[in-house]
Amino acid sequence: MPDPSPKKPVKIAPPTGTRDFYPREMLVRRYITDAWRRTALRHGFDEIDGPTFESAELYKVKSGEGILNEMFGVFSGKGLAEPQAPAPGTFDPRNPPFGLRPEFTPTLARMYAARAKQLPQPTKWFCVSNFFRAERPQRGRLREFWQWNCDVIGGEDLITADAEVVSCVVDLMGAVGLTSENARAYFSDRVILDAYLLDVIGIRTDQLESARDILDRGTKMTPDEVRAYAISRGFDSDRADYFSFQRPPSNKSGGASESEIQTVLKLGDQRLVRLNNAFAAFDLGDWKQLNLSIVRGLAYYTGTVFEVIAEGERAVAGGGRYDNLIELFGGPPTPACGFGMGDAVLGNLLEDRKLIPEGRDMLEALARPMPYRPDVFVIASPNPGCEELIVPTVARLRRGEESEKYKQGEAKPWSAERYSVPPLHARRSYKATKNVGKLLADAGACHARFAAIIESPEKCTLKHMDTGEQTPDVLLDQLAQRVSRGA
């Protein structure tokens, strides 16, 4: 590489796959990252971040070969936990001391593990940061990109946590003006998938990763290609037929017995009914769709997995449950569920559909206040039928109410006229306690403006937390409006 004389003008391009954000591009980036932050805050997530580069070791714990191969190595040779400047000829570039973060989960797991004992159950964290992969750049895939991560770590009611995480990503899609006609959250379940692979197709446990990989890549192949690929990954001819759906697994060909198949179907049915009920509480409507070919490339998922996909595009977001990971990073055994969404695919979707505001509209959209302070903390009284209203109430408050004008296509998604009641920052308790006094104390501790105590399936008491003033008999149907107007 020539070392240009310091007095000679040089023209140097930005590295391939990275971007220069001139003012217009920067406003678009802010529009997307602000939408992420607004949605995460409204859903009660707290923002965190870690270093841009981490010990390369951190990414060897679980990230898998795919990610390690695409990691940018970082070094300075200036000491402090990296090798001293090695002489040329002694430095192994395939073993750098640090890596530019290719994903957030290892940092999240490390940070959670370091403070697990002091952190609330569950801990809800989000992060909006840049990540790096040395892939060949193409549409929707860059070497430096921005990514939004939301994770629910710990806690008790895991199926509700799964659904809450999906509701967060779905609310983001809605907030930027996309609909379930543009994109869907396709979900599956690793437990069902693994039971199918092991007990119906009849693979060995040590073949699980290869088998998931075949299903994952198989969605982009012809049946014959899938069959050839399965054989190249070491499966026998029968298994290769099953993967490529050229022959259903049957007892006669060494596959599962009828009763084994029935057991798996029953397990699948139970788990999916529970998950669908949780989705229903968050009112995910048409946004969610079962798709058992959703595998997610990463080895660490243990339960629900999902991808948000718009036709003709790469996945705009993906995530799932990973219950073993915190422990791998030295923390206590802790269940967790989360997702990541990149800016490149989402940006393409919005640009193509003209969902990026311009000029004055953009400046006004970016100027809106950020929902840092919770608008309302929802509590159930011990009266019958109240407890199960918490989730639907919170979900509704977070989503806002769209105006007729917007529904008739006469207001832009970023305009103030979109909502008759704007989306609110709504929280609830995740504790088992039903003591209203203690729950009100929690509302105070997170600085919520209001607490809403659901007294019956129709009504709540609204308490203004700064003044202590209480308004009884507020209809749940009018709660959002009352809170957004300051009671």
Added chain:
Amino acid sequence: MPDPSPKKPVKIAPPTGTRDFYPREMLVRRYITDAWRRTALRHGFDEIDGPTFESAELYKVKSGEGILNEMFGVFSGKGLAEPQAPAPGTFDPRNPPFGLRPEFTPTLARMYAARAKQLPQPTKWFCVSNFFRAERPQRGRLREFWQWNCDVIGGEDLITADAEVVSCVVDLMGAVGLTSENARAYFSDRVILDAYLLDVIGIRTDQLESARDILDRGTKMTPDEVRAYAISRGFDSDRADYFSFQRPPSNKSGGASESEIQTVLKLGDQRLVRLNNAFAAFDLGDWKQLNLSIVRGLAYYTGTVFEVIAEGERAVAGGGRYDNLIELFGGPPTPACGFGMGDAVLGNLLEDRKLIPEGRDMLEALARPMPYRPDVFVIASPNPGCEELIVPTVARLRRGEESEKYKQGEAKPWSAERYSVPPLHARRSYKATKNVGKLLADAGACHARFAAIIESPEKCTLKHMDTGEQTPDVLLDQLAQRVSRGA
């Protein structure tokens, strides 16, 4: 480096000199970076950003040895303008293909040069991003830190641009609750300094960089140490005496003649009077202070240089004029002036003085709207005495008016009660035209809410740009209040 088995728990620390931002630390980072963005927007800067890593070549153009030695190298071996994965033994770690950005100016210069012809004169850009230096971490110095950069590139009235840049950094200090008792903007002028070194002390042109380095480091040394250091840098005994102020340069000892000294003093006087007049227009009061020992380490400054320093701390910000740099990066000859401010020293200052809000105060401070849309665009009518009121009017609007309550110490700097009139986003034209119609069109093009046309030294006409409604005879003293109340 051991490759841990993927099933064994590991505890891995973040790299030395980097930070984990848990929710509280993240709120503080947002508080600081939001304050930067608010101030830059109010001063009419547009946000940009570049890649986190750049071709290492870019930093060889001008950054100088100090920065290059502290640069983190980046590589993946995956092609696209970097070497293919080299075998161990053939890779030179001291010559990486990419570097983690140690500073923003090379990216800024590259981006400006690439689009110089299409960009406005002047172009006002800011950036809030993370930067990296492989220094030994200590108080106020980290290996990854956040930095705010503001630059005015091109344009005609350079002395006013210098003062506007200083007013921006000073307004930030005020906005976060610091006063000129806590910190000052110390300024100097490379032209005066160089004339003094060449014509009074009598050094050679090729000794300028060494001489500046001696003055820069000399502020932290005893006179005897300065003398010894000057001799170690190759200066003779007389010059060493002058640097250490142990003997004034005089004709007899081979120094300058009385008339040479007078010429330099006159030059200095002229330049400083002009700069002080420009500072006065922005009403910088006690914030600015001349200090000829301010040199700034970097070789590329060509005029005004400044550092914001609080007692007992490293510089919290620094910058100056660099008129040759855009050309070095392949652009047309373009004057420029800017500064950088890091989060580490500023964070320490604010924490020590209890100027970081907590709890509800923090959430409310972060929730405030961002001043993306200009509140007011200030124009002068052709009447006498109006033109020179533009800068003072704009400066006053951007700073807001503090309430009696705050002045008496009864309101916190982040509280809504701090201001009787909040700081506004105020812009003006930098064009030579005095055609009010054209200037109103500029106000419209940047989506300003109001245009204020100064009609006399006391009064202006206020035009609501959305409705076209005009209010004549608004007192300049009440302009800020009228604009902030929506007229």
